[in-house]
Amino acid sequence: xxxxxxxxxxxxxxxxxxxxxxxxxxxxxxxxxxxxxxxxxxxxxxxxxxxxxxxxxxxxxxxxxxxxxxxxxxx
Numbered sequence: 001x002x003x004x005x006x007x008x009x010x011x012x013x014x015x016x017x018x019x020x021x022x023x024x025x026x027x028x029x030x031x032x033x034x035x036x037x038x039x040x041x042x043x044x045x046x047x048x049x050x051x052x053x054x055x056x057x058x059x060x061x062x063x064x065x066x067x068x069x070x071x072x073x074x075x
Contacts (some may be wrong), residue, residue, distance in 0.1 A: 003068055004030045010065035011038075014058050018044055025058060034070030036062060050074065 001009075009029050018024055023044030030038040038058065040050050047053070051074075059072040 006066045007036055007062060007069065010062050011058070012042070013065070014027075018053070018059070022065075023031050023047070026073050034068050036069055036072045037075050038072060039075050 004027070008027055011025055011027055011051065015024060021043055023040060023042040026039045026041055028039055030036050036059075038054075039045075040047075041056070044050050044053060054072055054074055059069070062069045063070055
């Protein structure tokens, strides 16, 4: 399984809670440096708490499930 596939699988663990609040996350790219680029969608796109969701939620889960991930950034 590729790194990108492993990241996508980890995002599936986060997605239900985002969707429950009317949002979602789309994987854009996984860099060789471990930086994951995502786009927050729906309610998450304009939410003032989106950076906290990104760092405390999405990044934390990805790092736990895919050790190669160094950070997550929103595009």
